[in-house]
Amino acid sequence: MKPIVLILTVTLTAMMSCTMPTQTEPDVPANFQYKVEQFADIRILRYPVPGFDELTLKQKELLYYLSQAAIEGRDIIFDQNNKHNLAIRRTLEAIWENYPGDRNTDDFEAFEVYLKRVWFSNGIHHHYSTEKFEPGFSKEYFKTVIAEVDVSVFPVSKEEIMNRLVPVMFDPDIAAKRVNLDESDDIIATSANNYWGEGVTQAEAESFYEAKKDLIDPEPVWHGLNCRLEKVNGELVEKTWKIDGVYSEAIEKIVYWLEKALTVTENEQQQKVIEYLVDYYKTGNLRTFDKYNIAWLADQQSRIDFVNGFIETYGDPLGIKASWESVVNFKDTEATKRTEIISANAQWFEDHSPVDPRFKKTNVKGVTAKVITAAMLGGDCYPATPIGINLPNADWIRKEHGSKSVTIENITYSYHKASEGSGFLEEFCYSDKEVERQNKYGFIAGNLHTDMHECLGHGSGQLLPGVEGDELKAYGATIEEARADLFALYYMGDDKMLDLDLLPDDNAYKAAYDDYIRNGLMTQLTRIKLGDNIEQTHMRNRQLISRWVYLHGIDDNVIERKKKDGKTYFVIEHYKRLRNLFGELLAEVQRIKSEGDYEAAKNLVEFYAVKIERDLHKEVLERYEKLNLAPYSGFVNPVYIVEKDDAGNIAGVELDYSEGYAEQMMRYSEEHSWLPTYN
């Protein structure tokens, strides 16, 4: 897996200049509602788009076109996640709109929750665990509902619903997991995603792409990135996602809006970026995709920016095929001063890190970082979204042209606002002092951690000659995330942060350390069912680091495990010693990566990152349940209201924040759904 990036820690704002870290509120409309609703383990939030009003009309128009392009691909991610997802979503929506029976029953309420979860996950599998979630109503109830709704509103016949969709929805053994990473299984055959056609085995998939590997080309394309591999009459065939290929109906709409965007670009470089992307969507040519990425990296001047395409490969157990996503955004110029300071000092951080000099870059280049304001989320970034992104993913492009790293601050700000007064900190912090420190610094420290992780951590270090980068296999992604987190953690406690005015005083990093340890050893367990292991990469990485420093500091009492009123707490007693432990582990993790030491990676991950102490887990779940919170969040988008003059030209663009969750989902399904039910 690539050094890509989705960090899901909840962090803080900085609508403040980095040199004066005061907590000024951003310009948010009066009575803005951050919380929309809560169901199952999900909380739906809303994000404001501060700074939108100050943009020029032309910039707003550009954002509008790109935002439309971001919504048009929604069906693609449903189909990529599982081939029955569109049929199931459309069947459920038809029932929701047309069911004539009693809607005030427990069964119908459970039906609504199920539909909301399907919308949220872009399919029938949990967006995070990737396990299929069960409907909270019976198969028998579902059959009576189907019987009462007129067949004409369904996407497929009632026989197909009964024979094909009902087993997929209700039978726990069918399509059980979207992404199965269990190395003892055939991870392709047992994963329910739609990247690999019926009957394709892991061995076939691996050898197909092994054969395509070009070891001589210094600029190798990412074979398989934008297609499904299918078996046709016993032959393996790539079905490319492009105009006149698979997903053509949706991609045509995306291109329609991108071509509109071409009429209002800010400069020539941005023009070039969009032209390459349009060309790529028309041809499916992966060389064009690389040109697009390089042009995108070179575009440093534009205020408006966006991601739109087949980008991240987390949804494919082999990490080859990319899910469709879009994030439309513009630069937060004030907050970006902070990341500019970090980038400008990248070499200093590399030189002073505690790792073996052989594993350090002598010449750090191409690290660009900015703070952005999201203006529309789409595809795999909607409704659940990352708070930081680092692209592109192709190794050779990163090496030759660098990478772009962003922190999405209006999203972290919304998380922060929505958590206020939830009682969460009071429950899991040991002392009032810890709560106060978190309230005071958590925000700024969290954002800084994200910046450091994305823009320095992932970009730091180098492989020894002869090491390819894929030696760590299934443990590679966890090791890579640990490396980025450790780099950030180590430097948060460095006086350099104060010298650069990135943190206000010597207490701020303590809030970051408290938060990390509390989350890594306890609160992130709220996302896991009792008895299960930790599987998700970022969660594994956080527990790996937290448990390692806890156990290695036990004799020195660096972190003390305490009990108060029957409740467990992990309390940091020696912050500087803890920082040294972060440094030690960073050195070891970098060694593992640089040498490609698979055995060491495996031992580290299996020993520290996977297993959970059952009694502690049970306690954390019980304490959390009393708070009545949801461990996962996602967002509804703003609605773009366009005003036109008599000649039909756009005369104004306003954002409306009043749309509800189901309302938005149904509108998208009605106005932006183009794909056939099966693709």
Ligand code: ZN
């Ligand atoms: Zn990362």
